[in-house]
Amino acid sequence: MSSQYTVAKFGGTSVADFDAMHRCAQIIHDDTNVRIVAVSASAGVTNHLVTLTQQKSNEDERLALVDNIITIQNAILAKLTLDADLAQSFELTLNELKSLATLPALSAQQCDEMLSFGERLSSFLFTQVLRDLGVKAQRFDVRKVLKTDNRFGKATPDIAATALAAQKHLIPLLEETVIVTQGFIGSDPYNQTTTLGRGGSDYSAALLAEAIKAKSVHIWTDVVGIFSTDPRLCTKASPIAKLSFDEAAEMATFGAKVLHPATILPASRSNISVFVGSSRDPQAGGTWIEKNTSSQAGIRAVTQRKNQILLTLKSPEMLLASGFLARIFTTLSAYNISVDLVTTSEISVAITLDNAFNASRPELDQHCLDELSEFCHVTVENNLTLVALIGSQIQLRQHEVNLMEVLSDFNIRLICHGASKHNLCFLVEQADSDKVVQSIHAKLLEVA
Numbered sequence: 381m382s383s384q385y386t387v388a389k390f391g392g393t394s395v396a397d398f399d400a401m402h403r404c405a406q407i408i409h410d411d412t413n414v415r416i417v418a419v420s421a422s423a424g425v426t427n428h429l430v431t432l433t434q435q436k437s438n439e440d441e442r443l444a445l446v447d448n449i450i451t452i453q454n455a456i457l458a459k460l461t462l463d464a465d466l467a468q469s470f471e472l473t474l475n476e477l478k479s480l481a482t483l484p485a486l487s488a489q490q491c492d493e494m495l496s497f498g499e500r501l502s503s504f505l506f507t508q509v510l511r512d513l514g515v516k517a518q519r520f521d522v523r524k525v526l527k528t529d530n531r532f533g534k535a536t537p538d539i540a541a542t543a544l545a546a547q548k549h550l551i552p553l554l555e556e557t558v559i560v561t562q563g564f565i566g567s568d569p570y571n572q573t574t575t576l577g578r579g580g581s582d583y584s585a586a587l588l589a590e591a592i593k594a595k596s597v598h599i600w601t602d603v604v605g606i607f608s609t610d611p612r613l614c615t616k617a618s619p620i621a622k623l624s625f626d627e628a629a630e631m632a633t634f635g636a637k638v639l640h641p642a643t644i645l646p647a648s649r650s651n652i653s654v655f656v657g658s659s660r661d662p663q664a665g666g667t668w669i670e671k672n673t674s675s676q677a678g679i680r681a682v683t684q685r686k687n688q689i690l691l692t693l694k695s696p697e698m699l700l701a702s703g704f705l706a707r708i709f710t711t712l713s714a715y716n717i718s719v720d721l722v723t724t725s726e727i728s729v730a731i732t733l734d735n736a737f738n739a740s741r742p743e744l745d746q747h748c749l750d751e752l753s754e755f756c757h758v759t760v761e762n763n764l765t766l767v768a769l770i771g772s773q774i775q776l777r778q779h780e781v782n783l784m785e786v787l788s789d790f791n792i793r794l795i796c797h798g799a800s801k802h803n804l805c806f807l808v809e810q811a812d813s814d815k816v817v818q819s820i821h822a823k824l825l826e827v828a
Contacts, residue, residue: 385554385594386413389420389563389585393602394659395502396423398459398509404600404659405509408558415554416592418522418563418585419506421498422456425449426578429498432481433491442481450474453501460508466519470504473497488532492565493573499562499581507560518557524549526566526587528574535566535574537587539646546591554592561588582640586654590646597652599639600659605667606631606638608681609821613814616826620667620680627680627770628654628669630802634768635685644669679771679804682820684813687735688720688764689744690793694728695756705729707755715748720766721796721805730794732766732807764793765813769804769820786819 388411390404408414421429428445431437437445462470477497480486486494503519510517525545528535553559563581566574576583582599589597603611605619606628623631625648632641638656647654648671657666693708708729712719721732733744744760752758769783793807808816 383593383595384413385415385589385592386411386596386598387416387418387585387589387592387594388414388598388600389418389581390506390659391581391599391601392420392423392426394600395419395421395506398456400659401456401506401509402513403662405506405513405515407600407659407662408510409513409515413595414558414598416550416559416561416585416588416594417506417510418561418581418588419499419502420563420581422452422502422505424452425498425501426495429495433486433494435485439482439484443478446478446481449477449497449501453505456505460505460512462504462508463511466504466508469519470501473500473504477501489530489572489574492532492535492575495575496562496565496573499564503560503562510558510560516557517560518553520550520553520559520561522561522563522565522584522588523567523571523573525591526584528566528568528576530568530570530572530574532574534577535568537566537576537583539587539590541569542587543591546588550588551592576642579640580642582643583646586643586646586652589652590650593650594652596655597643597647598655598657599643600657600662601638602658602660603638604658604661604664605656606636606681608825609683609817610637614818614821614826617821619665621665623667623669623680624772625669625671626802627772630768630770631681631683634766634770634803634805635683636681679769679824681770682817682825683768683770684817685734685766685768686810686813688766688807689733689735690730690761690764690807691733691744692728692730692759692761693752693756694759696727704756708752711748711751714751715745717744717748721794721807723794723796732764732794735762761793763810764807765810765816767806767808767813767816767820769824770802772802783820783824786823787816789819790816 394404395401428449432442432445480494507517507519527538527541563584564576568574585597607617607619609617611617625644629644632639651671654669655666719731723730749758790808790812795806
């Protein structure tokens, strides 16, 4: 049975300074259904922590980075006095950070430990801001309940173990107090700190909501909901009031950065409504994402995801042969490579791979390419962008005249349509992608 509880998540800009935290605390004060708050690191902190994990500096430089983090937190502390229970733990956490920063090299697990400090520190401060507003609030270490495997850097949650831990440690507290906890982090079966990947705080909030059988998740950020495209690209981009889980999942997967793609998984699985709104202007409304919406058929948004790879695999032996595709995907799977789009002809396969989340690390390992080359000719193209039209019951014939007119000035490398009624995707050269999005939005989505 689901509860009426709400889990709220605040991103880095929403907890960047005291004034931002105070605005967010007021939101919690005004909504008594919110029983769990998951916070990100204060804006700027995670970047310093990432630099610390890269171990490219000497000890003095690393300690200077720690000082930068402390400066960000002290600017908030200047307007707060931590209660005794928070002050002692906050100081201990800072000492742990300093100690880890002095190590000349970090293991994968220690990197996750390092990256966890941003959320851990901000949760102390936000708890005090709530208390100063008269809200009964308790800081809670999310690692007690959010259980994962030990794939450090991008751990996979253990849904059953998380639910059991929440039942034991978290749910009994919710009637009496608002729980302030951390996004992005968890712990493995040996209680070692893990992370869910950059931007995983949204995902954390949805996982916690699922674990306590909450009614909704509120994702508070710095924009008023999810827009028809990036408003920084198109001044006439407009917020979308309602999206289905499928539409939101497509938008998040194909480049809408307001929401982490994985957030939709637990929400859809457990039918938990998701709201996305602005912590700067909570009265302005936002976007509701729910299982059943009455959205009209057609295109509702256009997104882009840069830094894509197009891999073309060609072999005459593919003609009328079975097992060729299986061999390709078995090889890719062995190297933990995830495929996005696939198109085929009689003797070739074209697939897209995402290189966007970590552009410094090539998605394709040379050993993988060598193995594929043993049975087919391999072509790799970089500097591409995946542009996606998102909506409901998309049918190409409804828009093909206008769309082809818009795209006629650009080089299109691949088109994929039919696998989902919620998207139509194509690859363009990265240098053109902003113009492509602007042209499509102007032609298909803007009201004259």
